[in-house]
Amino acid sequence: MIVTAGPADVGLCSRCVLPDTFPGIIFDDEGVCNYCHRALVEQKLAAQREVARARFDQLLEEVRGRGTYDVLVGWSGGKDSTYILARLLKEYSVRVLAFTFDNGFVSKQAFRNMEKLSDSLGVDHIIYKGRFDVMKRVFNASALGDELYPKSALGRASNICTSCMGLAKSLALRLCIEKNIPMTAFGWTPGQVPLASGIFKSNPQMIRKMQEAASGPMRRLVGDEAVRPYFLEEEHYERPERFPYNISPLAFMVYDETKVYEYVEALGWKRPRDTDANSTNCLLNSYAINIHLDQARFHPYVAELAGLVREGRMERAEAISRINEMPSEKVVNFVTDRLGVPRYKSAR
């Protein structure tokens, strides 16, 4: 949906969509923010994307046939990860294991999409459903604010998303090591993952440090036994040669959201009607957006949307409409009821 920016863009950068409430933001005389001034120009980005694409092609040839599968794709059921999954299967002919982390709030339509497409695309698919009592405690603690993360973490995503994605990424890594899968791919958009992070090899020592940082607060919250299956153990670190390459193909492919929708819809994927404007698979996101808006005073997707606008991958007016569209109250109520917390009304 394209809308014309009107009064709702007051207080936003005149080039991207970062608001005056975004931490550290400064505007010049023309209302352009300091983040826009620092962004790479498109010409430089295009050259870097080309280098990354060539590196990706080369890596695929290196890893092909090395393990039980060539690539593990983190498949949320949303449009972007479905797009990546389908393109890897159809255009690169790699052996893929699709992996879904069910946080208890995946839209039923997203599951229907996955069931249909895993059959039609011909892909093995593992769904890992987390214990809901554990999910509930983790998400409720995340929603409270700084119990699990420092305030600085809010700059990039809502705390609820940070928790969920931390668990999902760690499970995917664990699975890659256990099943000897040399590459893992996620459908992060260019606004979520900068080009510099589009391809990297997991480094065991750095991963250990990050896992300690991420798992510590969760262990204290829900207990060691409940958290243990999600994080790496000594036996995993003893196989450093099995640590996979991490790939975010959308960071270096030409990303056009309209074309992504066209591509996946042609495969039979249907957009869920119960998710918010920024998600095509998760209902929890609606609640996470409201909480984040009240805690941080800016939309959790604003940094991602601003990145897409800066790179010319999304119309500014479309990004503004996404920021201004509040999640459905009915869905937010469903989430809070399921989490066992009082119904939530955003102050916005």
Added chain:
Amino acid sequence: MTAIEIEAHIRDFLTNNFIFDPSFQLGSNDSLMENGVIDSTGVLELIMWLETNFDITVGDNEVLPENLDAVYSLTNYVQRKLMAGMAALS
């Protein structure tokens, strides 16, 4: 470039790209990962920036917490790399 200048560059980069909040106080020895300043993708951004900004190459075997996980260790690491580069030229 002095250690003070290197540290100032590093702090500026971290504040503008990861911390965002100028009031956030980050001690020189505070772990960037434990404090949620950088995650796995952030480390890559940091490495790219170090290579571009200081004209150094960060080797795969140097991607270690003891080199990259605090302002102090980052400053020392960059200084060592710059000095090694100059020694190689002389």
